[in-house]
Amino acid sequence: MQDLIEKVESGNRLEQEEGERLYELDLLTLGRLASTIREGRYGRKSYFNVNRHINPTNVCKDVCKFCAYSASRKNPNPYTMSHEEILSIAAEARRRGAKEVHIVSAHNPEAGLDWYLGAFRRIKDAYPDLHVKALTAAEVNFLAESNGLSYREMIDLMIESGVDSMPGGGAEIFDEEVRDYICKGKVSSEQWLEIHRLWHARGRQSNATMLFGHVESRAHRIDHMLRLRRLQDETGGFNAFIPLVYQRQNNFLKVENFPTAQEILKTYAIARILLDNIPHLKAYWVTSTVGLALLAQEFGADDLDGTIERESIQSAAGAASANGMALEEFVSLIRNAGFIPVERDSLYNELHVYEG
Template sequence: MNNRINFEDALKLYDEDFFTLGEMADKKRQELHGKKTYFNINRHINPTNVCADVCKFCAYSATRKNPNQYTMSHEEIMQIVDNIVSHDAKEVHIVSAHNPNVDLDWYLGIFKKIKEKYPQLHVKALTAAEVDFLSRHHGLSYDEVLDLMVKNGVDSMPGGGAEIFDEKVRDYICKGKVTSDQWFEIHRKWHERGKKSNVTMLFGHVESRANRIDHMMRIRELQDQTGGFNAFIPLVYQTENNYLNIDKP
């Protein structure tokens, strides 16, 4: 239990008894945290669903001509923020699509408004995929975008855009999106600023077990170097309303 797991042994765990694995995991959790559990009260806000990219697994994005497309105003966003603060929320989580008509200043403006009105509210915003998109859209470096995020009140970054780090899988499910190396570069730079972030893994689509283990090993490697990840969030692929056309298991 005290030795770090390697790739081969991690892969073998997929064939072990489910309840035995659960018992092992709970034992390790109690070694680290005792009987404590952790949660926060937050609200996710998605300011726009208009997206220049077409990820095959996505059921959220829309084109500009889609009748279901939307872009919220700052006033609409602040109304939501006012409401959640009145209900003791501690964090607002802001992520969006890659809308070429919504520029970086628009995002920075809403972050600043939230932080000025509610300095106690934790602002988690912009995935690495969004940082990459906005940097390319505005001809800015990652460092420049990240510095502006810090300056305007962003406290941490969410873990979206990670999907599966294997590039062959990424080329199939989200071609043209931030690469795995770029994703890690952005999070490394964010951690170097003394900031924390999350990391996700989208699983249950076309990836293999080996792809999943590789994904987690790469996360561990950066965590060893920076200690900057707050949470690892596995996300189960949802089969409805997307282009992958994978049946429910």
């Protein structure tokens, strides 16, 4: 394995087979390799933002096996917020200091295009300085198809309605056999990539995710990362990669072998090594737990997402994120882990460095 270690240390790119071999390295060696890359870029800084997640509807035409959020026999409580309710949440979040609203919903066939886009317009009209991160590629695909629009037309409407950046959801695992099993009928891998390609062509930035720890193989994870790396070579539009740890409660996907903490940390480290062209690696504390997300900062991650305030999608499947986290607690946890807390905006401009 020494040849592999030397190749990483020299900064040479790894491909599929070599990426899979990285999992054979011991955890501390992987951590050292990834941490060297991370600290070379950001030192001991750990980034977060003050944000508010808003999930305006759980009514969905799709039935993804891993999802515990959408209204189904596992979750028989459908809801759809009014624009007034959404605007009220955004107003309260801004009052509390939020710089971003992160708006992700289910694929509601009854709500209509103006319900989705109108919410963004209302927020932007009221609070022009509030960053609107909204609509996953899966939502874009759903809205385009159900309204007879091309992806370009849909993206133009998003921009006109005040969407500033796109979240990375809906990527799941790009392998189509896996997608056919866990989220049949949802946006395809090529469609997901094309939507982000077009978004980047408009000069806009987005995140990219990968849902892991369910029925996928390690090879599937490496393939997923390398597809993102190829698109990033082309567009340069991804600002962060977010490996999402599968949450196993209240859904239809029966997973017996949940990944260990070691497997999760190895995946973070490998992502940092492989994705040399995506600036930031986010350990999203909502899916990994706060403790593991902080530990992941020693394994290549440099971001923890944000304070969130309230979150419905992951918490429906068991994540301890329903009520977010206070800013002071967030800063204290990062400091106690031996890192420098840095509040950022949605595009990773530094707003405040908590020294000392």
